[in-house]
Amino acid sequence: NAGVTQTPKFRILKIGQSMTLQCTQDMNHNYMYWYRQDPGMGLKLIYYSVGAGITDKGEVPNGYNVSRSTTEDFPLRLELAAPSQTSVYFCASSYSFLELFFGSGTQLSVL
Amino acid sequence: AQTVTQSQPEMSVQEAETVTLSCTYDTSESDYYLFWYKQPPSRQMILVIRQEAYKQQNATENRFSVNFQKAAKSFSLKISDSQLGDAAMYFCAFWGGSQGNLIFGKGTKLSVKP
Numbered sequence: 613n614a615g616v617t618q619t620p621k622f623r624i625l626k627i628g629q630s631m632t633l634q635c636t637q638d639m640n641h642n643y644m645y646w647y648r649q650d651p652g653m654g655l656k657l658i659y660y661s662v663g664a665g666i667t668d669k670g671e672v673p674n675g676y677n678v679s680r681s682t683t684e685d686f687p688l689r690l691e692l693a694a695p696s697q698t699s700v701y702f703c704a705s706s707y708s709f710l711e712l713f714f715g716s717g718t719q720l721s722v723l
Numbered sequence: 724a725q726t727v728t729q730s731q732p733e734m735s736v737q738e739a740e741t742v743t744l745s746c747t748y749d750t751s752e753s754d755y756y757l758f759w760y761k762q763p764p765s766r767q768m769i770l771v772i773r774q775e776a777y778k779q780q781n782a783t784e785n786r787f788s789v790n791f792q793k794a795a796k797s798f799s800l801k802i803s804d805s806q807l808g809d810a811a812m813y814f815c816a817f818w819g820g821s822q823g824n825l826i827f828g829k830g831t832k833l834s835v836k837p
Contacts, residue, residue: 645824654727654814654827670824700766709818709825710756714768 614638618703618715625693625722633688633718635703641713643706644686646670646678648699649717655702661686693722725750727817729828736805737836743790744800744831746815752776755819757791757798762812762830771813774798802833810835 619634637644642663647655657670661680675697677689686705690697700719704712726749736742748757759771774782774791781789786806790799802809815828 652732652829654816654829655825656827657824660824702766702768704768710773711770712760712768712825716765716767 616703616705616713616715618701618718620718621716622719623721625690625720627693627695627722629693630689630691631693631720633690633701633703633720635686635688635715636684637686637703637705637713638684639705639707639713640683641705641707642683643708644680645704645706645712646676646686646688647702647704648672649702650699658688658701690720695722698722725752725817725819725826727815727826727828729815729831731831732829733832733834735834735836736802736809738805738807740805741801741803742805742833744802744813744815744833746798746800746828748796748798748815748817750796750817750819752819755817757789758816758818758825759787759789759800760814760816760827762814763808764811768814772800805835807835807837809833 616637645660646658656672659678661667700717703715706712728747755776758773760768762768772784786803788801812830814830816825
């Protein structure tokens with residue numbers, strides 16, 4: 613049972629480039645989330661989804677887009693990378709808010 | 724708005740000793756949940772323990788227990804018989820009924836000395 617899988621683990625982008633962070637879960641969870649973690653800070657919610665075809669903004673959605681075409685996958689798209697988007701990104705899934713299951717993160721640097 | 728404050732950026736404990744990590748929160752909600760998540764060096768966060776606000780009894784999970792003081796809005800984590808594998812970042816988190824996501828504190832880095 614793989615749980616929540618994120619790819620890639622590390623990435624360096626140039627300013628203005630685009631990329632997609634991949635996230636897939638094999639636990640058949642309806643809820644999925646994208647968080648970012650900046651140094652010395654807690655996690656901030658970017659977007660979340662309550663099921664296939666349904667997404668909603670979190671606390672810090674600007675500069676990001678998501679889609680949820682299947683229960684398993686919840687990719688996060690950065691269209692025009694900026695230095696402010698340098699962070700560690702975590703995908704999580706859950707059956708309910710009572711316990712989130714996290715991936716191991718993607719460390720992104722925008723230079 | 725709800726806030727979660729962890730006032731100890733770093734803590735250290737001797738192996739086999741007990742350590743307490745502090746967390747305070749602010750909310751006007753009456754129905755909410757509190758959590759402690761552990762983030763080891765592998766970065767993958769895992770749930771350590773959770774507490775429902777309406778339950779007066781403090782939650783316990785093996786060597787991990789909480790001291791939930793609802794009136795003081797305090798939610799500390801006690802780790803007994805500390806082990807080297809307990810070394811990690813620990814995040815306190817809040818979920819309230821009227822908001823749809825977890826609110827995380829900034830974390831406490833725990834070091835365990837052999």
